[in-house]
Amino acid sequence: MSLDSDIQIIEASSAEEREILSPILDDSFEGWYLSHARRTLRDIEKVFAAKSGEKFVGLVMLKLVDRKIGYVYYIAVSREYRGHKIAGRLLEHSISYFSDQGCEKVFASLTVEHGGESRSLFLSHGFVETNFGQVSKRYGKLHAINLYRKMLVVSGELVVYKNLAKTLGQ
Numbered sequence: 001m002s003l004d005s006d007i008q009i010i011e012a013s014s015a016e017e018r019e020i021l022s023p024i025l026d027d028s029f030e031g032w033y034l035s036h037a038r039r040t041l042r043d044i045e046k047v048f049a050a051k052s053g054e055k056f057v058g059l060v061m062l063k064l065v066d067r068k069i070g071y072v073y074y075i076a077v078s079r080e081y082r083g084h085k086i087a088g089r090l091l092e093h094s095i096s097y098f099s100d101q102g103c104e105k106v107f108a109s110l111t112v113e114h115g116g117e118s119r120s121l122f123l124s125h126g127f128v129e130t131n132f133g134q135v136s137k138r139y140g141k142l143h144a145i146n147l148y149r150k151m152l153v154v155s156g157e158l159v160v161y162k163n164l165a166k167t168l169g170q
Contacts, residue, residue, distance in 0.1 A: 018042060057077060060072060075087050075118075091125050
């Protein structure tokens with residue numbers, strides 16, 4: 001079954017719209033990550049949802065962590081809709097959104113338990129792995145510390161990024 005043409009990506013800006021998305025998080029995370037994802041869903045700047053017909057099947061949470069740097073907090077897809085490239089569509093939409101905002105880079109941090117699936121998703125969309133040392137060399141140590149703090153990167157997470165300037169041919 002191909003859902004690709006059936007999927008719409010829409011912004012979820014109201015508290016009511018975001019609350020409807022909560023079961024997708026319950027399906028995707030547990031423990032600390034679930035409670036953080038719920039809190040983030042409520043408070044984050046941008047949430048985009050994937051809809052199939054009238055049903056919400058996925059979401060992505062985004063934030064500008066710097067004037068030219070975007071961050072993908074969470075991508076989640078309902079268990080029954082996984083394997084239909086919905087996460088890829090949400091990630092592509094996120095890259096376009098950040099590009100439209102004038103961002104030069106997009107970062108994401110990936111958990112160990114979801115690292116395999118998430119890592120494959122991000123790497124297949126042109127993201128590359130990095131680490132604090134490399135980010136420090138690029139931005140300076142203090143700026144790197146602030147970026148990691150804003151991104152809430154915790155020990156053991158894999159950080160990935162994508163240069164948007166190359167994507168745009170700049």
